[in-house]
Amino acid sequence: MTAKQKDKIWTAVLYAVSVFVVILLVVLIGLIFYKGRNALSLSFLFGNPKVGAAGGGIAPMLFNSFYMLIVSLLITVPLGVGAGIFLAEYAKEGRMVSIIRLCIETLASLPSIVVGLFGLLVFVKMTGWGFSVLSGALAVAVINFPSLTRVSEDAIRAASASVKEASLGLGATTWQTIAKLILPTALPQILTGIILASGRIFGESAALLFTAGMSAPPLNFNSISLVNASSPFSLLRPAETLSVYIWKLNSEGMVPDAADIANKTSAVLVMMVLIFNVSSRILGRKIHEKYSGKN
């Protein structure tokens, strides 16, 4: 067989593989949307779940998912990006950094159920917060921290490669160089990392089962407080998210239409992830264009 023939065969194989993956994805998403096609109704999206009767909604879980996303990102992003900056720009390669890297990689490979149990012991029991938004957000932060650190470190390294010296050569300090030059340049890539992390927050169930709990108190927007358990914005109330709700419906659902609700919830979840991804990418591109000048 000549090199050219081999090249053709491998090209065909790789095309086939990617077509297969695309088909798989389309079928999967198509199936989820088809089964949950009735999800877009106000009574479902904004109604409260019912006990022992059909026709319940998912309003509290929908809210909880978003709130969990925000709280968890508020914890993960500063830590992950900060650690990325440290590893890329400040850390001198050596024993200490090797140990840090080893820890981060180990953390990355922890199964989420283990993180959940760890969260149950530490964030739920030891702190006395109980099943709460805060415990859940911290547990998911543990899951997201390693990958976001990795993405940020790589992005910052790539962004600083050729321009860092130029900036220092102009008399900028290291911090000025990072804040005014490197971070804005690395933003699109870091944003991709944040989007991936968000997907994991939306989708995480195992770690949240044991930390954020499996109950979703009805939302009462009359009370705005970060600690008062009756407020929807309370960090110290249990908060069942959409994916935990799906898990619960499928394992111990007590309502007659559990399967239907689970299907519709899945569709809503996928839709939310899509909307979130697309809008944050658009936002990121706008910010980047503003910074980098148009071509």
Add this chain to the structure above:
Amino acid sequence: MDIIKTKDLNLFYGENHALKNINLDIKKNSVTALIGPSGCGKSTFLRTINRMNDLIDNVKITGNIFCEGKDVYTEYDVIDLRKKIGMVFQKPNPFPMSIYDNIAYGPRIHGIKDKRTLDEIVEKSLKGAVLWEEVKDRLKKSAMGLSGGQQQRLCIARTLAVEPEVILMDEPTSALDPISTLKIEELMDVLKKKYTVIIVTHNMQQAGRIADETAFFLVGEIVESGKTEDLFYKPRDKRTEDYITGRFG
């Protein structure tokens, strides 16, 4: 008058003795070329002048470099030093932002916020680097869209914007085509009226064309230095003669 004086400068990268007893004085408002084969220490010496070697671990320096009579390693704050001694790198490295923001970056870092002042600095710097006419209608566009030669002149303009006294250039034309190279060389002739230029170059013809003074480096030592025409036409050292006549290097 000598703006930069070097006294018994030695530099070690770990065990490697990269610069040996360098004594070189740089005349104000002149172009000084540092020539020599790869690895001879000419770039290392250049980066020692504005302390870019501070960024590398394991570097040890003995001896002194003085800029306007003050020791750059003990009597200068590194920020002030780098404002005074700007640097242009081998590969054009514009920041991924607009042309305007590239030039305004340095002044903004040093605290200039007033839009009018910045506008003036940008125009003056771009004119100083003979780039103004080519980019004045596209200041808000990305600098990454410029050609390699324009990018390098942009980098020079960016350096001029912080009003340095000395400009270090590390093989600034080695990544450029002949026409862009010619433009940069012409620019150096203009620059030396206001600034002192020290340029590392691989290209001996370039040194011959643009430099008033030339220093020849070989394995970490300065073999010979002096007026460019003397060094090229009446070399005192056999090794200089061998190098410039192309017997090695």
